[in-house]
Amino acid sequence: MVELLRFREDEPVADPAVTVDAFLDQPDARAVRIEPGDDVSVLLPHLAHVQLVEVNFPVFGDGRGYSAARTLREAGYAGELRAVGDVLLDQLSNMRRCGFDAFEPERAMDPQAVQAALDRWPHDYQPAADGHVPIWKLRHG
Amino acid sequence: MYRYDHYDQAMVDSRVEEFRDQTRRRLEGKLSEDQFKPLRLQNGLYLQLHAYMLRVAIPYGTLSGAQMHALADIAGKYDRGYGHFTTRQNIQYNWIKLEEAPDLLADLARVEMHAIQTSGNCIRNTTSDHFAGAAADEVVDPRPYAELIRQWSTFHPEFMYLPRKFKIAVIASQTDRAAMKLHDIGIRMVRNDAGEIGAAFYVGGGMGRTPMIAPCIREFVPVDQLITYSEACLRVYNRYGRRDNKYKARIKILVHELGREEYTRQVEEEFAHLLTQGIEPPLAELERIATFFADPPFETGLADDVDRSDPGFALWLDRNTLPHKQPGYAIAVISLKPVGGIPGDASVEQMHLMADLATRYSFDECRVTHAQNIVLPHVRKADLFAIWQQLEAAGLGAANLDTVEDIIACPGLDYCSLANARSIPVAQKISRRFADTGKTAELGELKLKISGCINACGHHHAGHIGILGVDRKGTENYQLLLGGSEGDDTSLGKITGPGFDEDGIVDAVERATDVYLARRREGERFLDTYRRVGIDAFKEAIYG
Amino acid sequence: MKILTGNDLKSGAVTWWTGYDWSIHVEDAVDVGDEADAIAAREEGARRVNAPYAIDAERDANGGVRPAHIKDRIRALGPTVRPDLTLKPADPEAGNWVI
Ligand code: HEM
Ligand code: SF4
Numbered sequence: 001m002v003e004l005l006r007f008r009e010d011e012p013v014a015d016p017a018v019t020v021d022a023f024l025d026q027p028d029a030r031a032v033r034i035e036p037g038d039d040v041s042v043l044l045p046h047l048a049h050v051q052l053v054e055v056n057f058p059v060f061g062d063g064r065g066y067s068a069a070r071t072l073r074e075a076g077y078a079g080e081l082r083a084v085g086d087v088l089l090d091q092l093s094n095m096r097r098c099g100f101d102a103f104e105p106e107r108a109m110d111p112q113a114v115q116a117a118l119d120r121w122p123h124d125y126q127p128a129a130d131g132h133v134p135i136w137k138l139r140h141g
Numbered sequence: 142m143y144r145y146d147h148y149d150q151a152m153v154d155s156r157v158e159e160f161r162d163q164t165r166r167r168l169e170g171k172l173s174e175d176q177f178k179p180l181r182l183q184n185g186l187y188l189q190l191h192a193y194m195l196r197v198a199i200p201y202g203t204l205s206g207a208q209m210h211a212l213a214d215i216a217g218k219y220d221r222g223y224g225h226f227t228t229r230q231n232i233q234y235n236w237i238k239l240e241e242a243p244d245l246l247a248d249l250a251r252v253e254m255h256a257i258q259t260s261g262n263c264i265r266n267t268t269s270d271h272f273a274g275a276a277a278d279e280v281v282d283p284r285p286y287a288e289l290i291r292q293w294s295t296f297h298p299e300f301m302y303l304p305r306k307f308k309i310a311v312i313a314s315q316t317d318r319a320a321m322k323l324h325d326i327g328i329r330m331v332r333n334d335a336g337e338i339g340a341a342f343y344v345g346g347g348m349g350r351t352p353m354i355a356p357c358i359r360e361f362v363p364v365d366q367l368i369t370y371s372e373a374c375l376r377v378y379n380r381y382g383r384r385d386n387k388y389k390a391r392i393k394i395l396v397h398e399l400g401r402e403e404y405t406r407q408v409e410e411e412f413a414h415l416l417t418q419g420i421e422p423p424l425a426e427l428e429r430i431a432t433f434f435a436d437p438p439f440e441t442g443l444a445d446d447v448d449r450s451d452p453g454f455a456l457w458l459d460r461n462t463l464p465h466k467q468p469g470y471a472i473a474v475i476s477l478k479p480v481g482g483i484p485g486d487a488s489v490e491q492m493h494l495m496a497d498l499a500t501r502y503s504f505d506e507c508r509v510t511h512a513q514n515i516v517l518p519h520v521r522k523a524d525l526f527a528i529w530q531q532l533e534a535a536g537l538g539a540a541n542l543d544t545v546e547d548i549i550a551c552p553g554l555d556y557c558s559l560a561n562a563r564s565i566p567v568a569q570k571i572s573r574r575f576a577d578t579g580k581t582a583e584l585g586e587l588k589l590k591i592s593g594c595i596n597a598c599g600h601h602h603a604g605h606i607g608i609l610g611v612d613r614k615g616t617e618n619y620q621l622l623l624g625g626s627e628g629d630d631t632s633l634g635k636i637t638g639p640g641f642d643e644d645g646i647v648d649a650v651e652r653a654t655d656v657y658l659a660r661r662r663e664g665e666r667f668l669d670t671y672r673r674v675g676i677d678a679f680k681e682a683i684y685g
Numbered sequence: 686m687k688i689l690t691g692n693d694l695k696s697g698a699v700t701w702w703t704g705y706d707w708s709i710h711v712e713d714a715v716d717v718g719d720e721a722d723a724i725a726a727r728e729e730g731a732r733r734v735n736a737p738y739a740i741d742a743e744r745d746a747n748g749g750v751r752p753a754h755i756k757d758r759i760r761a762l763g764p765t766v767r768p769d770l771t772l773k774p775a776d777p778e779a780g781n782w783v784i
Contacts, residue, residue, distance in 0.1 A: 061179060063299075063300070063301060063302025063379060064379060066298065066300075066302065067299055067376050074414070094298035094299075094301055098299055120155055120158075120159055121152070121155055121296070122152070123148055123151060124298075125293060125295055126293055126297055126298070126420065128298050128299070134422070135149075135152075136292075136423065139148070139429065140426060167694075168695065170732055174729075174735060188692055188697065190699075190756070190759060190760055190764075191760065191763060191764065192692070192696065192697035192699075221770055237697065238695060238696045239696070239697060240695045483767075554756060555765055555766050555767075560756070563765065563766075615753075615754065615755070616755075
């Protein structure tokens with residue numbers, strides 16, 4: 001069973017993640033944590049030195065974090081993007097698609113089940129933040 | 142018709158395997174009901190009043206004969222011999238076993254069908270005009286756009302946990318036959334002055350407890366930006382739609398609270414950004430899809446006249462067939478509203494027959510309408526008599542399209558765990574009453590719609606006459622609404638006053654129609670008279 | 686009396702707590718007093734029932750059990766518009782019990 005799943009080569013930053021409000025007061029912080037209601041666009045000007053963004057999912061059914069993740073990736077954020085909280089096995093593959101590359105779920109997961117969940121889909125209908133080639137592109141080259 | 146290629150097939154097959162695995166984990170106790178519920182809902186599986194209920198998508202309402210046969214087989218093999226066609230171009234089975242659901246989905250996948258995203262807080266089955274490709278008034282066939290949207294919205298990674306369900310309808314003709322403005326997004330394909338095809342976007346409509354008519358937020362989205370614009374609409378909603386109160390979570394509330402201008406501004410800003418992201422499929426993909434919807438090989442030079450000597454047939458011809466764009470052809474509508482029957486239900490045998498008729502007489506195609514009927518879209522007029530005879534023999538010959546007998550009714554308390562009152566018995570009594578008194582024909586077009594609770598699955602807000610089931614101290618009670626309409630002249634019905642019991646509501650409906658018969662002017666439908674004379678005359682007759 | 690109902694996890698069938706097991710016949714339901722939550726939690730944990738909940742009911746003169754709300758009476762019998770699919774297909778009067 002694993003508690004932190006990472007799909008990155010670099011070392012995790014050790015700094016504790018600060019809230020968005022705190023981050024705006026100390027914009028040299030390297031780790032920040034987003035709650036569902038936070039507006040990620042306020043982070044966009046400061047992304048250059050951020051190494052970890054944690055996106056909290058207090059309940060798995062609140063999907064705002066998926067949009068937050070894509071907005072960050074579309075703005076060019078390349079650091080670690082970690083989903084934390086009520087993150088479920090069956091959500092991992094969509095989260096990967098939206099740009100998350102690390103997971104810290106409340107309940108530890110079985111690595112084999114994680115692998116199976118991530119290997120589930122042979123293709124994708126849409127382009128997203130994971131660089132996968134969408135089906136329409138496969139059809140038309 | 143659209144056919145899957147190996148990509149589409151692989152996606153649907155993977156989904157079946159995913160659900161098989163999820164179901165196994167649920168049955169083994171590795172998933173709690175709380176965790177499993179959104180997963181089963183995203184596969185159309187509800188827990189309803191008597192058992193699990195499965196809702197199968199019929200994308201934009203189009204079915205091949207083989208698909209209709211498969212729906213019949215499923216009703217026989219996994220259910221209790223029937224299915225219920227819904228207002229959202231779906232079919233529901235009421236008696237499904239969880240342990241068998243994965244096998245059922247595998248059977249569906251074999252005929253290129255699925256139950257993906259037919260429930261849950263995600264983008265649902267995209268609906269369209271049930272006369273697409275056959276109607277004379279369409280700008281283009283809307284279904285290729287609906288299929289493009291189906292593929293974009295299927296397994297969309299960002300939009301699986303929206304604040305609430307999300308329904309899209311696409312039409313492309315002057316007449317709106319899909320209640321487009323009562324959807325979260327209604328899209329009307331249009332041609333601009335330069336002759337180019339584009340999409341008008343209506344966002345924030347819906348029924349439920351706060352019915353709203355969608356305002357137009359953009360008159361023309363170029364066709365090669367359709368998906369990008371949709372994604373912008375959804376992203377703004379996903380971020381800002383209310384999540385504190387499930388009854389205020391639909392996009393209509395967001396658009397209403399922000400105001401159309403502010404919502405539109407946010408969408409346009411997101412749209413400008415998304416245009417830089419390359420998410421739009423190329424036009425070649427739309428063209429590929431469109432080839433599947435090319436006209437079937439119509440015969441030319443066919444005669445338009447039909448032998449009307451059988452009076453029963455002549456009646457059906459007048460009521461249930463419509464003009465086709467191709468000379469010598471007609472659109473035939475099979476009514477699933479036999480007098481005293483259950484609106485929208487069809488038995489295994491009836492589904493097989495409809496499938497056979499589609500294959501034999503309608504270029505292997507049939508459609509499901511949002512009024513819970515089945516359409517044979519491309520029928521040679523010369524074949525209409527043979528079709529009607531076979532329908533008659535199977536109890537499907539009711540000649541009552543768009544009449545007071547052609548009632549939309551949700552399943553209500555006979556099947557639905559959210560219901561306050563039963564809808565079906567009310568529909569049965571009303572259709573019997575008007576059939577018995579012989580007033581059906583005289584009343585002409587009259588759209589009567591019944592919901593068993595405020596969720597409005599039976600479109601009661603949009604009925605010329607609407608009926609809403611409420612709970613009055615533990616007994617079933619029915620409110621009467623008048624003046625609703627969907628389509629070009631969309632309006633929302635008004636409640637007349639205190640509610641009635643089951644027999645009382647049937648009487649009240651009859652009294653309302655009597656007002657119409659007494660006061661109508663030449664050429665007026667019930668709705669027109671109501672709009673002209675106002676609610677008071679009706680109230681007086683109903684409440685005395 | 687308070688009785689406990691739910692659906693069978695695998696089949697979805699409507700079931701009623703009999704004191705030691707689940708039955709599809711509402712007549713078999715027993716008064717659970719204030720034990721409903723405890724039984725529900727235990728049985729759901731053991732996956733013998735899905736979505737259990739307690740309801741008010743009364744015992745009628747013939748020893749039958751009649752749930753207080755029409756919704757649960759329809760669950761107990763089956764759809765009133767399809768007598769053939771109810772638990773009492775041969776009894777034309779069965780539907781009257783619901784109303
Ligand atoms: C029996 C299972 C069903 C359940 C549990 C169910 C549940 C709901 C709920 C909760 C809503 C309200 C959504 C809201 O306002 O946010 C709704 C709306 C709706 N449902 Fe159903 N429904 C069921 C069956 C049906 C059937 C059989 C039909 C078609 C005949 C249908 C068509 C619709 C439509 C058209 C709306 C309103 C349009 C809208 O505002 O989205 N539903 N349903
Ligand atoms: S309107 Fe209410 S009773 Fe009817 S199907 Fe919808 S939720 Fe059920």
